Amino acid sequence: MENVNQIKSGFIDYLKTKYKDKETQDKIDSYGPELSIFIYNSAFQKYLKENGYEDDSIFEQSIDDMKDTLVSDEFQSSQEGDAEMDSDNLILSTLTNLFNQDKDLFAAINTNLDDTIDIDEMTGFLDFVDEMMQAEPDEYENTFDGIAKSIQNIKRIDGESSVEGILDSIYNSDEALEYLDIDGDGELNDIEKELFESFVQGDKEELTAEDLKKALEEIENGTFKYDIKLPDDALPVDEIQGSTAFESTPSTENIAARQTSNPSQNLTSTGRTYNGGTPSSTPVQTTPDNINDMNLSQLKTEQAKRQENVDNAKNDVDNTASEIDEVKNNEYAEAKEAYDEAVKNDENLDKELKAKRDDNLKSIETTTDEISSLNSQIAQTETELGNANNKLDSDNKNLSALESALSSLNNAEDEESVAEQKAALQEQINTLKNDTIPNDEQERERLEQLLNGGGESDGLKSQLETKEQELKELQEARDDIEAQIEKKGNEATKQALKDFQDVEKKLDDLNSKFPDLQKALSTAQTELTEVNELIAEKEADNTEKENSYYDGNLPSELVSALDSKLGNGFCAKLEEVAKNINCDAVDLLGMMQSESGVNPKSYNKNGGATGLIQFMPSTARSLGTSTEELLNMSAIEQLDYVEKYYTNWTGGSGQRLEAGDLYTLCFLPSFLDREVLCSSSDSKTSKYYGPNSGLDLNKDGQITKDELSQRVQNKYQEVLKEYGLA
Numbered sequence: 246m247e248n249v250n251q252i253k254s255g256f257i258d259y260l261k262t263k264y265k266d267k268e269t270q271d272k273i274d275s276y277g278p279e280l281s282i283f284i285y286n287s288a289f290q291k292y293l294k295e296n297g298y299e300d301d302s303i304f305e306q307s308i309d310d311m312k313d314t315l316v317s318d319e320f321q322s323s324q325e326g327d328a329e330m331d332s333d334n335l336i337l338s339t340l341t342n343l344f345n346q347d348k349d350l351f352a353a354i355n356t357n358l359d360d361t362i363d364i365d366e367m368t369g370f371l372d373f374v375d376e377m378m379q380a381e382p383d384e385y386e387n388t389f390d391g392i393a394k395s396i397q398n399i400k401r402i403d404g405e406s407s408v409e410g411i412l413d414s415i416y417n418s419d420e421a422l423e424y425l426d427i428d429g430d431g432e433l434n435d436i437e438k439e440l441f442e443s444f445v446q447g448d449k450e451e452l453t454a455e456d457l458k459k460a461l462e463e464i465e466n467g468t469f470k471y472d473i474k475l476p477d478d479a480l481p482v483d484e485i486q487g488s489t490a491f492e493s494t495p496s497t498e499n500i501a502a503r504q505t506s507n508p509s510q511n512l513t514s515t516g517r518t519y520n521g522g523t524p525s526s527t528p529v530q531t532t533p534d535n536i537n538d539m540n541l542s543q544l545k546t547e548q549a550k551r552q553e554n555v556d557n558a559k560n561d562v563d564n565t566a567s568e569i570d571e572v573k574n575n576e577y578a579e580a581k582e583a584y585d586e587a588v589k590n591d592e593n594l595d596k597e598l599k600a601k602r603d604d605n606l607k608s609i610e611t612t613t614d615e616i617s618s619l620n621s622q623i624a625q626t627e628t629e630l631g632n633a634n635n636k637l638d639s640d641n642k643n644l645s646a647l648e649s650a651l652s653s654l655n656n657a658e659d660e661e662s663v664a665e666q667k668a669a670l671q672e673q674i675n676t677l678k679n680d681t682i683p684n685d686e687q688e689r690e691r692l693e694q695l696l697n698g699g700g701e702s703d704g705l706k707s708q709l710e711t712k713e714q715e716l717k718e719l720q721e722a723r724d725d726i727e728a729q730i731e732k733k734g735n736e737a738t739k740q741a742l743k744d745f746q747d748v749e750k751k752l753d754d755l756n757s758k759f760p761d762l763q764k765a766l767s768t769a770q771t772e773l774t775e776v777n778e779l780i781a782e783k784e785a786d787n788t789e790k791e792n793s794y795y796d797g798n799l800p801s802e803l804v805s806a807l808d809s810k811l812g813n814g815f816c817a818k819l820e821e822v823a824k825n826i827n828c829d830a831v832d833l834l835g836m837m838q839s840e841s842g843v844n845p846k847s848y849n850k851n852g853g854a855t856g857l858i859q860f861m862p863s864t865a866r867s868l869g870t871s872t873e874e875l876l877n878m879s880a881i882e883q884l885d886y887v888e889k890y891y892t893n894w895t896g897g898s899g900q901r902l903e904a905g906d907l908y909t910l911c912f913l914p915s916f917l918d919r920e921v922l923c924s925s926s927d928s929k930t931s932k933y934y935g936p937n938s939g940l941d942l943n944k945d946g947q948i949t950k951d952e953l954s955q956r957v958q959n960k961y962q963e964v965l966k967e968y969g970l971a
Contacts, residue, residue, distance in 0.1 A: 252298065253278035259292045260285060411457040412442075420464050424471050427932065435915055442863050443852050444471065450853055450872065451862045536776055537921050540950070541783045544776055551773040558766035565762055569755045572748065580741075580748040581606075587741035593733050602726050605719060612716045613756065619709045620760035623696065626705060628767040630692040637685040644677045646945035653944050799830055806968045811843070811880040818881050822888040826895070828902040833887075835961030836907045843964065845880040848872075857883050858890065858911060868893070905954035912937070912953065922948050 257278055261270050273281055282289045415421045416433050425433055425441050445460050446452045463469040536547060588599055651670045654663045698704030703711075727746075731739055799807075804816040816830075823830040834843065840859045841847035848855050853862045855872040857880065862872045868889050875883060891902065894910050894917070902910070909917050913933060916922050923930035923937070925946040934941070934948060942952045965971035 250278075252293075253282065255296070256289055256292050257281060260288065263288065408452055408454050408457060411454055411461060412438075415441075415457065415461055415464065418461075418464070420467075421461075424464060424469055436913065439861070439863065441471075443861065446853065446862065448850060451866075536779055539779075540918065540920055541780065543918060544780050544783065548773070548776050548780060551769065551776055554769040555766070555773050558762070558769045562759075562762045562766050565755060565759055569752065569759065572752050572755065576748045577752050580745040584738075584741040584745040587738040588730070588734070591734050591738045593735055594730065594738070598726065598729055598733075602730070605723050605726055609716065609719045609723060612712055612719060613753075616709065616712050616716060617756050617759065619705055619712060621763055623705050623709065624760045624764035625767060626692055626696050628764060628771060630689065630696065632771055633685065633689045633692055637682065637689060640677055640682050640685055644674060644682065646943070647674050647677070649946070650944040799834070800965075800970060802970055803965065803968060807843070811845070815881050815884075818884045822884050825888055826891045826902060827899055828891075828907060829904070831961050832902075832904040832907055832957055834964060835904065835957040835959075836911070837887075838960040838964050839908070839956060840911065843880075845878060845883050846876060848876060856886075858887055860886065860890070864890070903954060904957035905950035905952075908953035908957055909950055912940075920950050922950060922953070924948075 257273060260273050260281060264270060264273070416425075416438060422431070422433065425437050427437050427440070442452055445456050449456070460469060536544065539547060585603075588594060588602060647670050651667060651674065654667050654670070693699075694702070694704065696704050696706055698707050727742060730742060734742070799816055799820065807819075808815050819833060820830045823833045826833075837843045837857045841857050843857065845856055847857075847859065849859065853872055854860065855862075855865070856875045856878075860868070860872060860875055865872045865875055865886075868886050870886060875886065891907070891910060894914055895902070906917060909919075909922060913922050923933040925931050925934045925938070927934075934946075937948060940948045940952055940956060942955060962971055
């Protein structure tokens with residue numbers, strides 16, 4: 246084996262081959278071999294392997310050489326006075342400055358608890374870096390990468406071990422992302438964080454730093470066992486402690502909801518904090534993926550956008566059509582007339598060539614018009630076919646949903662109570678099967694045949710191919726004719742031909758883009774019609790609700806009953822909170838009935854959900870309290886935190902919260918702007934649908950905001966019945 250110095254020298258040459266820019270090569274020269282090996286230790290290990298040096302003792306020896314330099318009397322004396330920094334003390338000086346500027350890092354490294362970081366503490370840290378990097382040599386490009394990762398580890402584990410600090414470390418680590426990023430979008434959202442915290446907390450009353458440390462260690466080691474499913478025996482509300490106001494029990498879906506969301510967190514640039522306070526800005530709401538997820542206000546905004554698209558597309562079609570007419574009727578007509586006249590008067594051209602030219606031009610003009618017409622027909626037919634396919638898909642989905650709903654009714658214990666519903670569903674199913682879907686399929690087949698042909702008839706696309714081939718042959722003949730004219734004709738004819746060709750190209754360009762413009766207009770009109778229909782449906786639904794639902798005020802008899810149960814002034818406080826968060830008091834009361842039976846002592850052992858709206862422990866912390874404190878509060882006192890909870894999500898914007906909005910902010914708060922909240926067939930949201938399928942009132946595989954609204958209204962009716970008021 247070559248001696249150590251030869252190996253080190255060879256490594257310097259290796260680095261210069263790898264880093265070809267002059268600045269880096271100059272730095273490598275100034276560093277010398279020991280510091281270069283220390284800085285580029287991963288590259289050095291690769292260099293040893295590539296050159297057959299399986300014994301890594303040379304690597305360890307070089308690192309030891311560097312450390313010896315750092316602790317040498319010569320090095321330490323160079324630190325005194327104003328001596329210029331040399332290459333050997335670069336790392337120590339850089340790290341010393343870094344640690345002195347960061348109190349957390351200083352505390353982690355300063356093992357003897359004095360006022361400075363000495364050389365022993367520094368080399369101890371470097372030993373830690375070396376150990377970590379040798380365990381994973383391919384993970385780091387150079388020592389500075391290893392130092393950066395080691396600093397993260399120190400701050401994460403050896404620094405302040407609070408719940409907040411460890412959660413920040415977890416949520417900012419790539420390893421955790423692989424476990425916790427359920428929807429695969431490359432980042433952790435509020436729901437994914439809340440789900441993780443609920444999982445780690447388990448049956449405990451609060452999330453602890455010790456449990457998080459263990460989870461973090463397992464995540465980094467790749468041994469974290471993460472099961473986000475609810476246990477089969479999960480209880481909706483468990484053993485209410487203390488006196489109870491109501492015996493009503495919330496359903497399991499509410500527990501699942503709180504295990505998948507944390508609506509009250511404060512947002513920061515690095516993740517979430519838990520020190521309460523009002524958010525600095527309104528939480529960002531997820532933009533709906535399609536119009537079916539939009540509420541009425543969003544639909545009207547979308548309607549305006551789509552109307553603008555239609556207007557713009559129509560202008561493009563009209564302007565291009567006008568330009569085509571202008572060019573065809575003026576420039577083209579004038580150029581053709583001049584060309585015809587020049588050919589007619591040109592004595593250099595024989596009669597046969599002139600006649601052939603005339604016939605050819607007429608045929609080209611006719612064929613071009615036919616192609617333009619076919620393109621327009623094809624564009625229109627393709628749009629119609631797309632609409633027909635969409636309708637067929639929609640009707641098939643409706644059929645599936647209706648059959649599923651009928652199946653669920655077939656399993657009802659009391660068949661007489663659902664007989665009318667079953668008959669109505671069966672009638673709708675029969676209509677879809679026997680009339681609607683067959684007509685859909687027939688229309689689709691007709692359009693496909695029109696486009697692609699069938700039997701003895703040629704479709705539009707086939708006709709277009711034929712005409713395009715005819716035009717190609719005519720163009721080839723024309724090229725031959727014009728080549729002869731250019732060869733035999735006089736100068737006036739040649740110039741007239743060129744002018745005619747220039748105008749004709751301009752007209753061809755306009756004609757070629759016109760079908761696409763027509764198709765774009767047709768698509769825009771279809772999209773506008775779609776959103777108009779949804780708006781009409783929702784406005785009709787809203788009118789029906791306005792005519793059938795309560796007036797938003799609590800009946801005086803109910804006020805008396807609730808105040809006697811929950812404390813004098815409860816209803817006045819409830820109405821004050823409702824006014825502050827801009828909702829109806831009856832909706833808020835229905836929401837609390839759904840969550841806890843309007844019971845401030847309601848407690849769920851499976852996750853720790855507590856109180857009137859079942860605050861999770863992490864949510865309670867974000868509001869500046871705890872579930873223990875909430876359990877000791879009266880219903881009136883808890884209402885302050887109910888208000889704070891909703892205000893944190895709306896950011897104090899004062900936006901109107903309808904019944905469905907109130908429920909959504911406890912179920913899937915980041916989906917507040919959606920109409921369809923989750924679906925059994927949607928890969929991104931199906932995980933929320935499964936444990937909450939009871940909220941799908943019409944059993945169509947979707948949970949919508951309207952259904953949540955209906956649940957809140959039903960729960961309010963339960964309260965009225967509780968006191969004999971309904």
